[in-house]
Amino acid sequence: MKLNRRSALGLALSCGMAWATSGWAQTYPERTVTLVVPFAAGGSTDLVARVLAASMSKDLGQQVIVENVAGAGGNLGAGQVARAEPDGYTILMGTVATHALNPLMLKTKPYDPQKDFAPVSLLVLVPNVLMVNPELPVNSVQELVDLLKANPDKYSYASSGNGTPLHLSGELFKSMAGVEMQHIPYKGAGPALNDVIGNQVPIMFDNLPSSSSHIKAKTLKGLGVTTKERASSFKELPSIDETVKGYETYTWNALFAPAGTPPENVARLNKAALAALSDPDVKARMGEFSATIVGSTPEELGKHVQAEMAKWEPIVKSVGVTLD
Structure with a gap:
């Protein structure tokens, strides 16, 4: 079969793009990944993040460093990740606050918890x-x-x-x-x-x-x-x-990347997170403070966020809490 010059050029470009995409998928990550914790150091979310980051670093072959960006009840750090380059090198340790409560209570929404993030994995319930x-x-x-x-x-x-x-x-x-x-x-x-x-x-x-x-x-x-x-x-x-029948609250931690992060990078982060959660040392540390390990697919985390917003909305309305 003969190819004219334009067809040959198109075929070459297609093959090149396929090779490049395959190369990116195989080499990510090529440098340090920053895990943003949207609260001060020393709290529950920070503890979970540091245990997880150390184990994920082993699986990814690159260091995962924790950066605390506290302020505005978690909105400052979450907003920073929502606006970050969607390449998988800046990710968020999200919580029920950043992805359910704050969006329900804030008059001005700094981000959309579903549209502005790519879910990676639900980690633990606390x-x-x-x-x-x-x-x-x-x-x-x-x-x-x-x-x-x-x-x-x-x-x-x-x-x-x-x-x-x-x-x-x-x-x-x-x-x-x-x-x-x-x-x-x-x-x-x-x-x-x-x-x-x-x-x-x-x-x-x-x-x-x-x-x-x-x-x-x-x-x-x-x-x-x-x-x-x-x-x-x-x-x-x-x-x-x-004592108070029907009373129940808890928090949870989950990994999110900015919306638009390549699916193959999200999948690689998910794999590393699940590997960390199955690490005996991580299991022992989480057990020390009664964090229940969950683990999930990105799709399951997306459904979890949707369910949490539906669960908390009537509670937020009943107690009348709103934030500027």
Whole structure:
């Protein structure tokens, strides 16, 4: 079969493009990958990210470095990744805050949680925990409810910031238990924990991973976990649902890339994430702070985000939380 000059040129270009695409798919990543954590260092999301990044680095053959971009309840870091070059070299450790709560509460939306991101993998589910300073004269969820009802508006609770899952955990508790507390937002779990330990604020909702060491050291008193079931690493802690029926909140961590990231790069990141989650050392670390390993396909994470927004929307409306 004879080819004219134009057909031959077209065939050559097609073959070249196919070769180049194959080469890109095989060589990614060729340099360091930055994993943006949209919260301060030391919190639950940061802990999960650092454990995962170390293991993913081995599988990818390139270093995955964690960069903390805190601010605006996670929106600053998430927005930065949404606007990043969609090449797979800047990815996000997303949470229920960045991909469900914030988009539901914010009047001005800095990004679309579904359109502006390429889902990679759901990683872990993490319980939250209700804690108090040891000087507060309560030893159970019921005793705290009784104290708050007897002293309306006298006590306050800390969280890692306005609109975070921990803030919503407190507001939902107030609504369902019929109590009043003033919310004191901080710029992350670390500074909030410091003030609760120092008894500047007596009550706090936090992620179990970042507060477990304080509970074990008895510098904070754990009253109950926010999941329906008790946490595997703290069987002695009841669930709040055992006292306040129907109460349940938790957070989750997942990997996202900017929308438009090549599917082959997303698939490579997904493979590395799933390999990390099956690493015995990673499993042990996650188990230490009761994070339940999940793992998923990109498509499953996309459906998860959609379901989480549908779940939280009526809760956000019921507690009336809006953010500028």
